[in-house]
Structure formats: C-alpha cells, structure tokens
Amino acid sequence: MKRLFLLFTFCSFYTTTSTLLAQSVQATKDQVMAYSGEWKGERYPDGRPKVPEDLIKRLKNISIEEAWGVLRNEGYHTQYEGNWQIIHPDQVMAGRALPVTYLPSRPDMEGPIKEQGKKEGRKGGNNSWPIDMLNEGDVYVADGFGKIAWGTLIGDNLGNSIYTKSKNGVIFDGSVRDLEGLSKIDGFNAWVRGFDPSYIQNMVVGCINCPTRIGNATVLPGDLVLAKKGGVVFIPAHLAEKVIVNSEFIALKDTFGHQRLREKKYTPGEIDQAWNDTIKADFLKWINENPDKVPMTKQQLDNFLKNRTW
Incomplete structure (x- = not known):
C-alpha cells in the first residue's frame, strides 16, 4: 500500500x-x-x-x-x-x-x-x-x-x-x-x-x-x-551488473571465436551455432590463459557461468 x-x-x-x-x-x-x-x-x-x-x-x-x-x-x-x-x-x-x-x-x-x-x-x-x-x-x-x-x-x-x-x-x-x-x-x-x-x-x-x-x-x-x-x-540500476557481465561474456566469446577462426581451428559453422563440449572447454582454457582480456572478476565470472546455458 x-x-x-x-x-x-x-x-x-x-x-x-x-x-x-x-x-x-x-x-x-x-x-x-x-x-x-x-x-x-x-x-x-x-x-x-x-x-x-x-x-x-x-x-x-x-x-x-x-x-x-x-x-x-x-x-x-x-x-x-x-x-x-x-x-x-x-x-x-x-x-x-x-x-x-x-x-x-x-x-x-x-x-x-x-x-x-x-x-x-x-x-x-x-x-x-x-x-x-x-x-x-x-x-x-x-x-x-x-x-x-x-x-x-x-x-x-x-x-x-x-x-x-x-x-x-x-x-x-x-x-x-x-x-x-x-x-x-x-x-x-x-x-x-x-x-x-x-x-x-x-x-x-x-x-x-x-x-x-x-x-x-x-x-x-x-x-x-x-x-x-x-x-x-x-x-x-538493479540490472547493471547483469547487463555488463552478460555483455562482457558475449564479447569474450566473440574475441575467442574470431581468434579460433583466424587460426582455422574451427569452422564458421561450428563457431556460429551452439558450441559443443570441446569448444566450451577450449574457451574456458583460453580464458584462464588470457586474464588480461577478462574484464569481470573471477567471482562474477563464476557466478555467471553457474547459470549460463551457453
């Protein structure tokens, strides 16, 4: 009331x-x-x-x-x-x-x-x-x-x-x-x-x-x-962190995907659709190897990945 x-x-x-x-x-x-x-x-x-x-x-x-x-x-x-x-x-x-x-x-x-x-x-x-x-x-x-x-x-x-x-x-x-x-x-x-x-x-x-x-x-x-x-x-305001972390994650996926396409490790069809377990594992490994490219905190990333369906 x-x-x-x-x-x-x-x-x-x-x-x-x-x-x-x-x-x-x-x-x-x-x-x-x-x-x-x-x-x-x-x-x-x-x-x-x-x-x-x-x-x-x-x-x-x-x-x-x-x-x-x-x-x-x-x-x-x-x-x-x-x-x-x-x-x-x-x-x-x-x-x-x-x-x-x-x-x-x-x-x-x-x-x-x-x-x-x-x-x-x-x-x-x-x-x-x-x-x-x-x-x-x-x-x-x-x-x-x-x-x-x-x-x-x-x-x-x-x-x-x-x-x-x-x-x-x-x-x-x-x-x-x-x-x-x-x-x-x-x-x-x-x-x-x-x-x-x-x-x-x-x-x-x-x-x-x-x-x-x-x-x-x-x-x-x-x-x-x-x-x-x-x-x-x-x-x-209450969606600020969610919007930013989600957007940062999308940008990270794009950066990773573009790099792997230039390296010819995956085909465009593999990158441009739902990723299989091999690509997901490769992406998480790439994140650990490139901390300078990750703008969110580890806690924010971990919390995000818990609810992520990819």
Whole structure:
C-alpha cells in the first residue's frame, strides 16, 4: 500500500497549484526509492541508486547492441533511443541518470514553480536547478519535448558548470546553444536533438529527479546511461551488473571465436551455432590463459557461468 501511495503522488505531482506548493520541485527520497525498489545497494541522499564506479567504467566498453539484447531478454523493451546529434560522436559517455522533465510554460504553473524554487533556495533559471544536484559520474538527462528553437536548455556557461560537477555531459530531448563553446570543454559531451542560437523561452521545469521519457525510452533516477555514436541505452540500476557481465561474456566469446577462426581451428559453422563440449572447454582454457582480456572478476565470472546455458 505504501508503494502504491508513493506512485500515486508521483502521478498527481502536477494536478493543482496547492499540491505543487506543498512539496518540493524534486521528487522525495521515498518516491525515488519506490521506483527503484529492486536496487539493494548504496544510494545517494536523494534516493538514487549509486551503481559502483567500476561498473560505470566497464560499461563504456559494452556495445549498444549487447546491452540492448540483455535488457530485451529481461523484459525491458523501452530502454533505447537513437537519432541524436552529438558534439563528439567518437567519444563514449556512461554514468548515472539525473532525469528532469520540462514542460511548455503557462503562467498559472510557472509562477508557483518559481516561487517554490525560491523557498527551496534554488538560484538562477530553473534549467540550472538540476545542475546544483549533480554528483561526479552523473548524467543530466532531460525531456525538453524535442524543442529546438527557444528550447536550448544550456549554453557553454552551464555546460562548464555541468562538467565541473559531474565530469560528464548531457542527454537532452531538446537543444543546446553555444556549440562552439561547448565543444571546447574537454571531457564534456552532449546527445541532443539540435543546436540553435536562441535562448530558452516558454519552458518550465516540471519535476527534477523523477521518472521521465526520452523519445521511446523510459528513464528512472539512477539508471545507468550508455551513450555512443549508435544511440543511448538506459539500464535499470538493479540490472547493471547483469547487463555488463552478460555483455562482457558475449564479447569474450566473440574475441575467442574470431581468434579460433583466424587460426582455422574451427569452422564458421561450428563457431556460429551452439558450441559443443570441446569448444566450451577450449574457451574456458583460453580464458584462464588470457586474464588480461577478462574484464569481470573471477567471482562474477563464476557466478555467471553457474547459470549460463551457453
């Protein structure tokens, strides 16, 4: 019953001005925890799952297709979004999502939201409020409802602030300005719908650190973000290790298979179908002989192989 109540409060966040003024512009810790209840690890004070740094580093080496495939097998069908404009297409970004929802502004809503922000001590335009909440390793993920002209959520000033706090970049279903300046921030990157010289107008923050929609994908606070040239995948925190280890194992099999094909030890038909016991044994021997190629810990690999059907 408690969880149902918390989910209801999320859904009713925007219903009335009095409701808005009675609560923070951002989701409460209990609300965030209600959505990520399957995560059993460490959390930030705001309730978001804190997936370990080691997994985030390893995530960068996972392909979009591998992560997407594991998520599909787990029943998660709305975690990928493509068709982006990227500041540095050849650079990979990974981190924990801080999701934000923006809405087309209207006076009877914008006034109370700004007033609530003042009560909470928030400074500047409401598009800068989420930046103050960023931790190192976070990714500012925003639904800007695809707005390009007058929908630029940040320029290079806020871009510098974002990178200073998060050492990461942004995923915006919207636009940014000051492309030239943003591209000079070493380490910063952005996946956006477009670039425009205009400044943000007629937009207001709806909710910070709440579930949001990025195109066809649903994003929850603390989801892992994997952003590459081919698109963006949002991974539920409780599935992070499973997705990464599964993907790493698939990559290991591919590396082994490609090597054995070049050596002409097996035929393409043998490698490209379910492996027989001889190939499986050879693969496990190859893993033991090439520890530098194995990104997961021995314990993670052993646990994975216990449940692996190959």
